[in-house]
Amino acid sequence: DWPALRSLMPSNVRIGTAVDGRVLATDARYRAVLGRDFNAATAENAMKWSQLQPTPGTYVWQVSDDLVAFAEENGLAMYGHTLVWHSSVPSWVSESWSAEELGELLRQHVTAVVSRYRGKIWAWDVVNEVLDEDGSLRDTIWLRKLGPDYIADAFRWAHAADPDARLFINDYGTEGRTRKADGLLRLVSKLRASGVPIHGVGFQSHLQWDKAPVEVAGNLRRFADRGLSVAITELDVRIQLPVTPERLARQAMLYEQMLAACLAVSTCESFTLWGFTDARSWIPYNYPGYGAACLFDSEMKPKLAHSALVDAL
Numbered sequence: 001d002w003p004a005l006r007s008l009m010p011s012n013v014r015i016g017t018a019v020d021g022r023v024l025a026t027d028a029r030y031r032a033v034l035g036r037d038f039n040a041a042t043a044e045n046a047m048k049w050s051q052l053q054p055t056p057g058t059y060v061w062q063v064s065d066d067l068v069a070f071a072e073e074n075g076l077a078m079y080g081h082t083l084v085w086h087s088s089v090p091s092w093v094s095e096s097w098s099a100e101e102l103g104e105l106l107r108q109h110v111t112a113v114v115s116r117y118r119g120k121i122w123a124w125d126v127v128n129e130v131l132d133e134d135g136s137l138r139d140t141i142w143l144r145k146l147g148p149d150y151i152a153d154a155f156r157w158a159h160a161a162d163p164d165a166r167l168f169i170n171d172y173g174t175e176g177r178t179r180k181a182d183g184l185l186r187l188v189s190k191l192r193a194s195g196v197p198i199h200g201v202g203f204q205s206h207l208q209w210d211k212a213p214v215e216v217a218g219n220l221r222r223f224a225d226r227g228l229s230v231a232i233t234e235l236d237v238r239i240q241l242p243v244t245p246e247r248l249a250r251q252a253m254l255y256e257q258m259l260a261a262c263l264a265v266s267t268c269e270s271f272t273l274w275g276f277t278d279a280r281s282w283i284p285y286n287y288p289g290y291g292a293a294c295l296f297d298s299e300m301k302p303k304l305a306h307s308a309l310v311d312a313l
């Protein structure tokens with residue numbers, strides 16, 4: 001047995017994890033650790049557009065509904081992920097459609113999902129990964145067809161559908177001080193100045209064991225100083241195989257540094273991992289040659305990174 005992270009966190013900061021809906025349905029040990037160590041959950045895939053609406057006209061809510069129900073029953077706050085993301089546009093959506101059609105389709109999608117879970121989701125990633133590495137807007141179907149205002153529109157539509165949900169912009173490679181982080185700061189400042197209902201900034205934090213992001217707390221504070229909540233939304237620390245004790249120790253340090261940065265910033269409300277067990281992580285599929293990115297190993301034993309977090313709390 002190990003100390004449960006959930007019981008050690010300061011009361012104003014949630015500890016969350018991405019949850020795989022299919023695993024949740026079939027694996028009792030997975031459910032037990034989820035409910036024991038965490039008090040928040042993000043759907044790893046179940047709330048993405050391509051999953052929710054694989055064919056035009058029909059939404060498939062089952063996996064997502066089941067996850068929201070599990071969260072409610074187990075005292076986990078639900079973080080919504082994600083409404084607008086170029087990587088999860090259903091394959092039946094065509095760029096040859098008119099701007100009017102695509103804008104209306106996007107509006108209907110945002111409205112349908114946020115309305116369904118109104119009152120049950122504390123925060124939504126309204127737009128995901130809208131920036132390029134140089135800090136400019138990423139070239140996506142939405143930018144090409146609708147122009148840069150699609151971002152403000154998405155926030156307004158989400159706000160109309162659930163006025164109490166906190167609305168976040170989420171990206172990767174922005175946790176440290178980078179050109180992309182500077183671009184993100186410019187974008188959110190502009191959105192705030194024009195009255196767009198945006199409340200927070202999510203920092204995905206998909207890290208690699210031998211690359212520490214630079215000045216994370218200072219960077220997060222730049223956003224907090226503008227009145228925004230900040231959140232670590234998808235932390236994992238991938239290790240280049242083979243896994244060695246030294247690499248596990250470096251990994252533990254990075255987990256601890258990210259937690260310390262969040263705790264050092266007054267508006268950091270949530271610290272979320274992108275999965276909690278090496279048995280169920282996206283890393284081996286997306287980063288060949290890497291693995292072991294999570295807090296628990298594939299036998300569900302807590303790793304050094306877990307005790308590093310416990311020690312830091």
Ligand code: XIL
Pocket residue numbers: 044045128204234282
């Ligand atoms: C990933 C999931 O973990 C995978 O299972 C899926 O195949 C692809 O998406 N940034 C995000 C997440 O915002 O939605 C991504 O999740 C990881 C990168």
